[in-house]
Amino acid sequence: QVQLVESGGGLVQAGGSLTLSCAASGSIFGINAMGWYRQAPGKQRELVATITSGGSTNYADSVKGRFTISRDNAKNTVYLQMNSLKPEDTAIYYCLAIYTTKTSWGQGTQVTVSS
Secondary structure, X not given: OEEEEEEOOEEEEOOOOEEEEEEEEEOOOOOOEEEEEEEOOOXXXXXXXXXXXXXXXXXXXXOOOOEEEEEEOOOOEEEEEEOOOOXXXXXXXXXXXXXXXXXXXXXXXXXXXXX
């Protein structure tokens, strides 16, 4: 069982920046990729960004050019640097760890962007 602990959420004005962190512990062997999803009120959970163990990244079109995902393998931590935040980025952001046969989720951290 892997534990994913997110931090870094909060309230920020439009145009501001936040950095989310997700530290993995426990059963980290076999994680192929890590990433972030988000869920806004009344909407489905959606992909934000992922990064593989080899460093390949994937982003939702809505965040390309504004968000950057990175990872520190020594710390088993993945980061999401979010710049030029918009009110529509307001959501609960969930960290995930992707294995070959399963996906594990964190508890989520709230990001609120005020206009």
